[in-house]
Amino acid sequence: MATRALFYFYIRRLRVHAMQELLAGVGIAVAVALVFAVTVANSSVANSARDVVHAVIGPADLQLHARSPDGFDEHLLARVERLPGVLHAAPLLEQTATVVAPNGRRATVNIAGTNISLALLDGLAESLPLGALSPGGIGLSKTSASELGLPAFNPQKRRVEILLKLRGRATAMKVSAVLGHETAGALAQARIAVMPLGRLQQLAGLKGHVTRILVQSKPGAETSVRGELKALAGGRLTVARADQDISLLDAALRPSNQASALFAGLSALLGFLFAFNAVLLTVPERRAAIADLRLDGTSRAAIVQMIIFQALCLGIGASVVGVLLGDVLSSGVFHQTPGYLTKAFTLGTSTVVGVAPVLIALGGGVLATCLASLFPLQDLRRGRALDAVLSDSGPASATSIGARRWLAVTTTGLFLLATALFVLMPSAALVACVVLALGTMLAVPLVLAAVLAAAEGLAARNEHLTALPLALSSLKATSTRSLALAATGAVALFGSVALGSSRDDLLRGIDGYTGHYAGSADVWLVNPGDNQAINDFSRGEYAERASRIAGVASVHTFQGSFLDFGSRRLWVIAWPPTIPAALLNEQVIRGDRASAFASLREGGAITISDQVASEHHVAVGDMLSLPTPAGDIAYRVAATTTNFGWTPGAVVMSTADYSHAWSSNTPSAVGVDLTTSGSAEAVRRAIARELGPASGLEVLTSTAREATIDRSASEGLGQLGAIATLLLIAAILAMAAALGSSIWQRRASLAELRLEGASRRRLQLVLLLESAVMLSAGCLTGAAVGVYGQLIIDAYLKHVTGFPVAGVATGKRPIEIFALVVITVLALVSIPGWSASGVPARLALDE
Amino acid sequence: MLELERVVKHYHEAEEEVRAVDGVSLKIESGELVALYGPSGSGKTTLLLLIAALLKPDEGVIRYAGRDLSSLSQREASEYLLHDVGFIFQNFHLMPKVSALENAARKLLLGGSGMRQAQARAIPWLERVGLGDRMRHAPEKLSGGERQRVAIARALAGEPDLILADEPTGNLDSARSREIIELLHTIAHERGACVLLVTHDEDAAAIADRRCVLRDGRLLESSTGGDAREPSASAVVAGEDRVEAS
Structure with a gap:
């Protein structure tokens, strides 16, 4: 068929069935938007961080990295520069600090102290404003400045003074530059600050120290330079690729990305159903059009060509709209940089859209449209040319006895398969959930049949329920469409209940751990926002000063930092042996909590996250060598634990072991126990007064600290919550649109009922009952199987990602979601229902 | 008894007045089957809509059992359709995948x-139209003639006194058509119902007690089996074509 003819027929179709095509397009667009937004959100953090890392390292290919936040002697730089294969080398001191603006707003930033050699290495020297590395000032990235609410200003004319809280010390500083994209490239999008190396060393109390040396080796000399750097490192520093942070971040994001991928997979499945369902609504008209064409003598090939062309037009048009809508969603609803990771990585805040999400969303949308559009082609089979004209039976029934038997067997098989996967391979949770979702869809006809049978029984026993039999008859008459709508509801509920409830279990698990952790002391002294206590104080006398306050019974020092171990940036928690290791409560996966703590106190032992232990093939009682600042030290594994909410994993050791390996006694947190008469709030205020504003420390009661840690820990799960919510909203809208248009299309049959004397109110009641029965059957199936899905996802999160997941507590959530979906959809479709019920009766005679 | 008196209904299409029904007068007695015969566009459907109280006449009066249908409120019109009128359509308008019994009970x-009461009342009518042994079958399992019989049973289950059949044999072969019209004829006589059969099938119309021809909105003649003729001078009153019931 000529292209012009194809366009002619499609335009003709659009003119006649504009509303149907529009509704189908909306359904597809919603589905594509959902898939696109989730996929972009999933990849955006890593992509933007990749841009930032490359902006920092420039052409450097190797790095010498400190294993301790205290860094190493900067004189090593000169030795590195003298190595034969080295082209350039640049020093870097990185610290995490809190900046407080004059308006009181605060932001946690990664401060980089460097000199002009980094700018030369990066190629930033030409664009970086001179003020950025001027003594006495601090240069803030545009993102940091806007987070602090600093207005756009010219540093030359007006200086803004901020307060920098770093390693237990607060210092007032002038903002010397705001680094926009034109001067700092991708760094402008990160929460960073820069200042001269010497100044940062002075402020951090790390005179003569750097944490990294970036190295650009001469072409072809990378291997030899790496060897020479290792010799210089002497087993106390890490030699790695310059962009190692990217792979470490990938590892850190993996668990939450795996969880997001699980959510995204279900979203895609649901999106496919939405699109399929939307196109299904146009099938009767397409079948009739095919019948007309065949009667006109059009060849089968030409009809196939036309159907595929029309599907492509609809699929591409709607998918493009969906991608645009998804882009808005991904930069609005989903746009959040996980704050808990900013302590360990320099992350970008921009939404980076790769090619893959666009292709996946567009391809999926077009494929779903084409597959659903192929349905009418069944009429091209020999002898079925006029089926659409002569048959009013619609597509094959899924409610016949034989079909139900097949469905029952297949559904049972799928549920058994999901169970087997759950038991034997918890890591295959995504597959198990997809299998469950398929099982859910196939179970819908069975549940709908059961609900119909029950409703028929109810109607038979209660003669006053006169509208119910009519609603049931209508449901049976439009079974394919009813099943498609009910299946959409089922998958939506399955996804929302399984994902939402698992997220709740995870939050409760994290809440349990933070409760035990923060409850280990009555009052805490920490660097602002340092929930993991990984930034130590530059001065160590704070503990002693706190111990002199009235009402204080005892003071304990805690230590901690990050440690790069293989592909993971582990969180090292050094626990004082003088207090019980409450943080291990409910977190031990293998081993015994009491004996583990005894081993920690004794020394030479650690607990480590279960997935890290598995990765290194060590069991409880085995020795594991960690790359500490003092060199590789072997520790006995006393127990394996969850990841304490830190996705790459955690190590717990005693402060004595930590002090030895990190060569430092300075605490990163101080815990204060009160006397029996002491009031936590009064003591907190007294300690804050004693330390004064110059300390730059936060003094918090255990309750306040628990709340801030909870807030931060749950940040990483915010995306999961957003996906679950969006899934629900999209499901509600898609179901309402499909149900609404389905009701609208039935105006002719409603007109027949009007012609038989049915009042408008009675028709509304029939439509309401019909929708309620159909939605209830679908949503009930989804909610019930969703609880099973929750079990599978919980097991996955606990055993595969290592998150501290609380036990399954279904609670009221499935019921709440069920009620929310059914009531909202019914409320939304009541509008087209009200309008359609007023159809003039004469429409029944207008054929 | 249904009585139409000088009924006029016109539409405006592109500033042009179309007289869809043009001064029609007609009486149908209880137990009588009247065939309204005419080509497409002759005004048959408009006349049906007027009798069903779904349209109000611009002029003239339509009375059913003494009531002026044009004065009915929307609610009264619904009640009239529900209790007094039974509709039979060319395309049957049956719900697919739903048994013949449920279809027949729908109006009730x-x-x-x-449900029980409705089905109990529908069963005798299904038996009456010869579907006693097929009432559990869905329309897809029934022939065209059987489907129309289900539609008839549905129209009659409420025991209406006025049956309006809009091309009920349009989708049936001649043998099935005859069967259906004879059934309607018998029922009209048995129940004393007024039956108005709208058709353009001459053979079907021939079975009726009386046959009226509608052309360009005007009722030309009524006869009892013979050919329709142009109205005689005596039938024309005050410039309108008027055909008295015989």
Whole structure:
């Protein structure tokens, strides 16, 4: 068929069935938007961080990295520069600090102290404003400045003074530059600050120290330079690729990305159903059009060509709209940089859209449209040319006895398969959930049949329920469409209940751990926002000063930092042996909590996250060598634990072991126990007064600290919550649109009922009952199987990602979601229902 | 008894007045089957809509059982359709995948009957139209003639006194058509119902007690089996074509 003819027929179709095509397009667009937004959100953090890392390292290919936040002697730089294969080398001191603006707003930033050699290495020297590395000032990235609410200003004319809280010390500083994209490239999008190396060393109390040396080796000399750097490192520093942070971040994001991928997979499945369902609504008209064409003598090939062309037009048009809508969603609803990771990585805040999400969303949308559009082609089979004209039976029934038997067997098989996967391979949770979702869809006809049978029984026993039999008859008459709508509801509920409830279990698990952790002391002294206590104080006398306050019974020092171990940036928690290791409560996966703590106190032992232990093939009682600042030290594994909410994993050791390996006694947190008469709030205020504003420390009661840690820990799960919510909203809208248009299309049959004397109110009641029965059957199936899905996802999160997941507590959530979906959809479709019920009766005679 | 008196209904299309029904007068007695015969566009459907109280005449009066249908409120019109009128359509308008019995009981359910009561009342009518042994079958399993019989049973289950059949044999072969019209004829006589059969099938119309021809909105003649003729001078009153019931 000529292209012009194809366009002619499609335009003709659009003119006649504009509303149907529009509704189908909306359904597809919603589905594509959902898939696109989730996929972009999933990849955006890593992509933007990749841009930032490359902006920092420039052409450097190797790095010498400190294993301790205290860094190493900067004189090593000169030795590195003298190595034969080295082209350039640049020093870097990185610290995490809190900046407080004059308006009181605060932001946690990664401060980089460097000199002009980094700018030369990066190629930033030409664009970086001179003020950025001027003594006495601090240069803030545009993102940091806007987070602090600093207005756009010219540093030359007006200086803004901020307060920098770093390693237990607060210092007032002038903002010397705001680094926009034109001067700092991708760094402008990160929460960073820069200042001269010497100044940062002075402020951090790390005179003569750097944490990294970036190295650009001469072409072809990378291997030899790496060897020479290792010799210089002497087993106390890490030699790695310059962009190692990217792979470490990938590892850190993996668990939450795996969880997001699980959510995204279900979203895609649901999106496919939405699109399929939307196109299904146009099938009767397409079948009739095919019948007309065949009667006109059009060849089968030409009809196939036309159907595929029309599907492509609809699929591409709607998918493009969906991608645009998804882009808005991904930069609005989903746009959040996980704050808990900013302590360990320099992350970008921009939404980076790769090619893959666009292709996946567009391809999926077009494929779903084409597959659903192929349905009418069944009429091209020999002898079925006029089926659409002569048959009013619609597509094959899924409610016949034989079909139900097949469905029952297949559904049972799928549920058994999901169970087997759950038991034997918890890591295959995504597959198990997809299998469950398929099982859910196939179970819908069975549940709908059961609900119909029950409703028929109810109607038979209660003669006053006169509208119910009519609603049931209508449901049976439009079974394919009813099943498609009910299946959409089922998958939506399955996804929302399984994902939402698992997220709740995870939050409760994290809440349990933070409760035990923060409850280990009555009052805490920490660097602002340092929930993991990984930034130590530059001065160590704070503990002693706190111990002199009235009402204080005892003071304990805690230590901690990050440690790069293989592909993971582990969180090292050094626990004082003088207090019980409450943080291990409910977190031990293998081993015994009491004996583990005894081993920690004794020394030479650690607990480590279960997935890290598995990765290194060590069991409880085995020795594991960690790359500490003092060199590789072997520790006995006393127990394996969850990841304490830190996705790459955690190590717990005693402060004595930590002090030895990190060569430092300075605490990163101080815990204060009160006397029996002491009031936590009064003591907190007294300690804050004693330390004064110059300390730059936060003094918090255990309750306040628990709340801030909870807030931060749950940040990483915010995306999961957003996906679950969006899934629900999209499901509600898609179901309402499909149900609404389905009701609208039935105006002719409603007109027949009007012609038989049915009042408008009675028709509304029939439509309401019909929708309620159909939605209830679908949503009930989804909610019930969703609880099973929750079990599978919980097991996955606990055993595969290592998150501290609380036990399954279904609670009221499935019921709440069920009620929310059914009531909202019914409320939304009541509008087209009200309008359609007023159809003039004469429409029944207008054929 | 249904009585139409000088009924006029016109539409405006592109500033042009179309007289769809043009001064029609007609009486149908109880137990009588009247065939309204005419080509497409002759005004048959408009006349049907007027009798069903779905349209109000611009002029003239339509009375059913003494009531002026044009004065009915929307609610009264619904009640009239529900209790007094039975509709039979060319395309049957049956719900697919739903048994013949449920289809036949539909109107009673609309009227507020319970399921058991509705089915109990529908069963004798299905038996009456010869579907006693096929009432559990869905329309897809029935022939065209059987489907129309289900539609007839549905129209009659509420025991209406006025049956309006809009091309009920349009989708049937001649043998099935005859069968259906004879059935309607018998029922009209048995129940004393007024039956108005709208058709353009001459053979079907021939079975009726009386045959009226509608052309360009005007009722030309009524006869009892013979050919329709142009109206005689005596039938024309005050410039309108008027055909007295015989």
